Amino acid sequence: xxxxxxTLLGRDDLALTLLTDxxxxxAHALDAAVPWVHSSDLADPxxxxxxxxxxxxxxxQFGADSGSDDPAGFDAYVARLAGAGVSALGFGTEVxxxxxxxxxxxxxxxxxxxxxxxxxxTPFIRVARTIAELNAADANARQAWALQxxxxxxxxxxxxxxxxxxxxxxxxxxxxxxxxxxxAGAL
Numbered sequence: 001x002x003x004x005x006x007t008l009l010g011r012d013d014l015a016l017t018l019l020t021d022x023x024x025x026x027a028h029a030l031d032a033a034v035p036w037v038h039s040s041d042l043a044d045p046x047x048x049x050x051x052x053x054x055x056x057x058x059x060x061q062f063g064a065d066s067g068s069d070d071p072a073g074f075d076a077y078v079a080r081l082a083g084a085g086v087s088a089l090g091f092g093t094e095v096x097x098x099x100x101x102x103x104x105x106x107x108x109x110x111x112x113x114x115x116x117x118x119x120x121x122t123p124f125i126r127v128a129r130t131i132a133e134l135n136a137a138d139a140n141a142r143q144a145w146a147l148q149x150x151x152x153x154x155x156x157x158x159x160x161x162x163x164x165x166x167x168x169x170x171x172x173x174x175x176x177x178x179x180x181x182x183x184a185g186a187l
Contacts, residue, residue, distance in 0.1 A: 001138060002034075002134075002135065002138050003034050003135060003138070004030065004031050004033060004034055004087075005029070005030045005034060005054065005088045005114050005116075006030040006031055007034070007134065008034070008054070008088075008116075008130065008131070009030070011130060014126065014127060014130065015119050015122055016116045016117065016118060017116055017119075018114065019100055019105050019115045019116060019117055020105065020115045022114075024112075025112055025114055029112060029113075029114055030114055032087045034053070034088075034131055035053065036052075037053065037056060037090075037128040037131045037132075038053050038054070038055055038128075039055070039056040039057065040055060040056075043061045044077075044080055045057075045080075045081070045084075046080040046083060046084035047084075049081075049084050049086060051085030052086075053085075053087065054086065054089070054090060054127075054131070055081060055088075055089050055090070056089075056090040056091075056092060056118060056124045056128075057089065057091060058091075058092040058095040058096045058097075059091060059092075059100075060096050062074070062077075062097075062101060062104070069101055069103050071103050071106075071107075074101065074104050074106070074107040075107045075110065077104075078107035078111045079111055081111075081113060088113065088115070088116060089113055089115050089116075090115075090116050090118045091104065091116070091117055091118060092120070092124060093117055093118065093119060094119075094120035095120065100115070100117050149173040153170055155169075
């Protein structure tokens with residue numbers, strides 16, 4: 001199973017905290033597959049990310065003085081990320097700021113972008129490595145399944161009732177009904 005934002009949030013070893021209200025997010029926002037995690041403190045990282053990615057930031061682009069926060073700046077930033085198709089934004093705390101800016105939380109809620117806090121003790125590379133490892137495990141599991149299915153179907157074809165056994169094994173492996181239609185259109 002491909003990793004999702006929910007997968008990341010569920011990992012106790014990462015200690016991530018969702019800051020946007022899950023109920024206010026678009027349906028399945030936390031369940032979208034995450035192909036990669038990228039980190040950037042650029043004011044506009046959108047040209048450098050691909051849809052589905054999780055973006056991590058320490059907020060350097062917003063400055064350290066929370067008194068100088070600009071609501072329009074946070075909104076424009078999150079709008080660019082939403083437009084680029086990010087699946088979530090992670091904010092690393094205690095590097096530039098002690099906590100996640102409330103204006104960023106509000107902007108993410110407005111644009112339907114899940115926002116989670118990354119505590120100082122969780123390096124960004126650990127978050128990225130977790131997604132890479134989970135994606136690799138998913139790919140390996142899919143390949144193993146395909147090889148096992150191929151072997152089982154090949155062995156079924158060697159049985160005396162080869163065609164019927166092959167269709168039965170294929171149906172069993174796919175977990176659904178399988179039929180064969182001949183050239184005349186007969187089942």
